[in-house]
Amino acid sequence: MTFAVRSATVRFGDTLALDDVTLQVEPGSVVAVVGGDGAGKTTLLRTLVGEVQLERGEVDAPPPEAIGYMPATAGSWLSLSVAQNMNFVGGIYGLSGNALASRRDALLDRASLRDSFDRLSSQLSGGMRRKLGFSMAMVHDPPLLVLDEPSTGIDPVSRVDLWRLVSEAASAGAAVVMSTTYLDEAERAANLLALDGGRTLAHGTLQEVLDSFDGAIARTPTPHRPAWAWRRGRDYHEYWPRAADVPFDAVVVTPDLEDVVISLSMLKRHESEPAS
Amino acid sequence: MIRPVAAETDRPVLLRADRVTRVFGAFTAVDDVTMRVGPGEVVGLLGANGAGKTTLIRMVLGLLAMTKGDVELLGGPPDRELRRRLGYVPQGLGLYRDLTVRENLAFTSQAYGAAPPELPQALRAGTDRLIAELPLGLQRQLAFLCALAHDPDVLVLDEPTSGVDALARAALWDTIHEQAEKGVGVLVTTHNMQEAEQCDRLLLMSQARLVAQGSEADIIGSTTAIAIRTNDWARAFAVLNQAGQPVMLAGRDVRVADADADQVRRILADAGMTADITGVPATIEERMMVLARTPQAP
Numbered sequence: 001m002t003f004a005v006r007s008a009t010v011r012f013g014d015t016l017a018l019d020d021v022t023l024q025v026e027p028g029s030v031v032a033v034v035g036g037d038g039a040g041k042t043t044l045l046r047t048l049v050g051e052v053q054l055e056r057g058e059v060d061a062p063p064p065e066a067i068g069y070m071p072a073t074a075g076s077w078l079s080l081s082v083a084q085n086m087n088f089v090g091g092i093y094g095l096s097g098n099a100l101a102s103r104r105d106a107l108l109d110r111a112s113l114r115d116s117f118d119r120l121s122s123q124l125s126g127g128m129r130r131k132l133g134f135s136m137a138m139v140h141d142p143p144l145l146v147l148d149e150p151s152t153g154i155d156p157v158s159r160v161d162l163w164r165l166v167s168e169a170a171s172a173g174a175a176v177v178m179s180t181t182y183l184d185e186a187e188r189a190a191n192l193l194a195l196d197g198g199r200t201l202a203h204g205t206l207q208e209v210l211d212s213f214d215g216a217i218a219r220t221p222t223p224h225r226p227a228w229a230w231r232r233g234r235d236y237h238e239y240w241p242r243a244a245d246v247p248f249d250a251v252v253v254t255p256d257l258e259d260v261v262i263s264l265s266m267l268k269r270h271e272s273e274p275a276s
Numbered sequence: 277m278i279r280p281v282a283a284e285t286d287r288p289v290l291l292r293a294d295r296v297t298r299v300f301g302a303f304t305a306v307d308d309v310t311m312r313v314g315p316g317e318v319v320g321l322l323g324a325n326g327a328g329k330t331t332l333i334r335m336v337l338g339l340l341a342m343t344k345g346d347v348e349l350l351g352g353p354p355d356r357e358l359r360r361r362l363g364y365v366p367q368g369l370g371l372y373r374d375l376t377v378r379e380n381l382a383f384t385s386q387a388y389g390a391a392p393p394e395l396p397q398a399l400r401a402g403t404d405r406l407i408a409e410l411p412l413g414l415q416r417q418l419a420f421l422c423a424l425a426h427d428p429d430v431l432v433l434d435e436p437t438s439g440v441d442a443l444a445r446a447a448l449w450d451t452i453h454e455q456a457e458k459g460v461g462v463l464v465t466t467h468n469m470q471e472a473e474q475c476d477r478l479l480l481m482s483q484a485r486l487v488a489q490g491s492e493a494d495i496i497g498s499t500t501a502i503a504i505r506t507n508d509w510a511r512a513f514a515v516l517n518q519a520g521q522p523v524m525l526a527g528r529d530v531r532v533a534d535a536d537a538d539q540v541r542r543i544l545a546d547a548g549m550t551a552d553i554t555g556v557p558a559t560i561e562e563r564m565m566v567l568a569r570t571p572q573a574p
Contacts, residue, residue, distance in 0.1 A: 028510055030525065035441055036412070036413060036439065036440045036441020036442070036443075036444055036445075037411055037412035037413055037439055037440060037441070038411050038412075038413075039441060125325060125326075126325070127325065152438070152439055153438055153439070153467075154325070154467070155323075155324045155325040155467055156322075156324060156467055156469060156560070156561045156564050156565075157324040157325075157561075157564050157565050157568045158324070158325070159467070159561065160524065160561050160562070160564075160565045163524060163525070164517075164522070164523070164524055166525075167513060167523075167524060167525035167530075168513070168517060170510070170525065171509070171510035171511075171513040171514050171517075171525070172510075172514070173510075181438075181439050181440065181441070182468060182470075183442065183470060184468075184469065184470055187526075187527070188524075188525060188526045188527060189527070190527060190528060196441065196443075205527070206527060230443075230446035230447075230449070230450065231446065231449045231450055231453050231474065232473060232474070233473050233474055233475075233476075234453070234476070258442055258470065261442040261443075262442050262443055262446055265441065265442060265443040266443065269443075
């Protein structure tokens with residue numbers, strides 16, 4: 001079954017945290033929710049796991065015991081060892097004895113944490129702690145896995161390891177939702193949802209997002225309208241509403257996800273003014 | 277885009293490390309590393325955690341003693357006086373969380389004897405807000421302003437864009453390039469490999485050594501990856517993973533870095549799968565993963 005948050009609107013006091021946002025995830029696939037600090041990623045994930053109430057919209061999610069949730073704080077107890085953290089969470093989900101031990105050891109093996117069995121969570125590197133948090137979220141083999149920024153602040157090699165663990169869970173049939181600030185992770189997911197200020201900037205497969213982009217990106221050494229340009233190395237990329245608007249001294253390029261997300265963010269901010 | 281630069285020897289140097297080594301007990305954190313940053317250059321320092329990046333930076337800035345080698349900051353051995361001409365944005369941003377925006381700026385300007393800088397629009401509205409209450413994107417903007425207020429000649433940035441959205445990241449890179457165009461030499465670390473293209477030159481460290489430098493292509497070197505397209509990615513992934521291949525999901529394709537195409541084809545054929553198998557250039561992450569798995573040469 002498809003898990004989803006549909007047309008979700010969430011308000012915290014006077015702040016509109018989510019404005020009519022829809023997120024869907026199929027079993028055996030990864031959906032990436034991408035955006036910066038304050039985009040609404042955590043709020044959206046928390047509506048899916050039932051921690052935040054909607055003002056409008058609906059949630060289709062399994063019961064809490066069928067969800068594995070890794071909060072952005074990485075979710076392990078710093079003063080417990082790796083094994084103790086796993087045992088504790090396994091116990092909460094009713095695992096014990098050999099079933100718990102074999103599940104725990106298999107997950108720690110996959111995460112390359114078997115050698116750190118008795119190390120305190122506080123003594124792990126950031127990347128290792130995220131892998132522990134991931135393993136804890138996976139302990140009861142949940143059909144829905146919700147990961148809040150598993151890769152923020154960890155190094156590229158640990159990110160590759162984590163992505164492999166995420167891929168493994170999806171290949172075994174789990175529906176995975178993960179939030180990220182990295183666009184390359186959104187590109188690698190089956191589907192992506194880009195959020196900005198609580199609103200949807202773009203959604204779909206990478207190809208759908210690129211295809212539906214309505215505008216042109218030109219490469220230029222000197223931007224014509226600095227408010228609509230940003231750096232790509234020593235040159236600039238500049239957004240134009242139509243390819244026909246691009247001046248002769250700039251070169252139209254095929255937009256990538258970064259171009260599309262930056263352009264849509266700029267458009268959203270300039271909404272009240274014309275794009276010229 | 278790589279800008280033309282003068283020959284190595286007659287280029288002035290802002291930051292220089294010559295055959296620098298640092299040993300902590302039995303552990304070599306930096307092993308025989310030589311690097312330079314010249315005026316107007318944006319140099320990206322890449323590497324996994326523990327590769328030695330921070331130790332190298334601390335030595336070049338004179339904050340940590342070397343075991344062997346020689347360093348120079350702005351033409352001399354790094355000291356307090358020379359560090360006045362340095363702008364530094366550490367990973368933790370170095371702002372005082374229980375001071376306001378205005379107070380942070382006043383403090384930094386006074387410490388460096390510079391006039392407080394003009395605030396951009398986004399920060400002007402909140403000059404009396406505490407740092408702790410500020411969104412991360414604005415905190416990063418402010419940390420940049422503080423680091424730039426005294427017109428430094430060298431800028432050292434440790435993961436300056438971590439956690440911010442694409443637009444805020446673009447704005448921070450605008451600032452970095454503006455500085456470089458004024459002649460400032462920039463040394464920047466990042467964990468976002470998409471930012472490699474923002475740099476004029478890249479340095480890649482692995483296991484304490486400088487293992488590659490130059491353009492993105494130089495960094496990736498001869499490492500390749502294999503892209504595999506099937507009608508059942510999950511099964512292809514499981515089969516290759518089972519066989520111990522370093523496999524990754526990429527959309528509906530799977531990738532294996534540094535693999536033998538024939539071997540991959542055989543593993544899939546043995547499982548009764550047909551697949552389109554294409555050799556593709558590796559990404560920088562894949563190159564780093566391969567390096568991390570390779571035992572260090574003696």
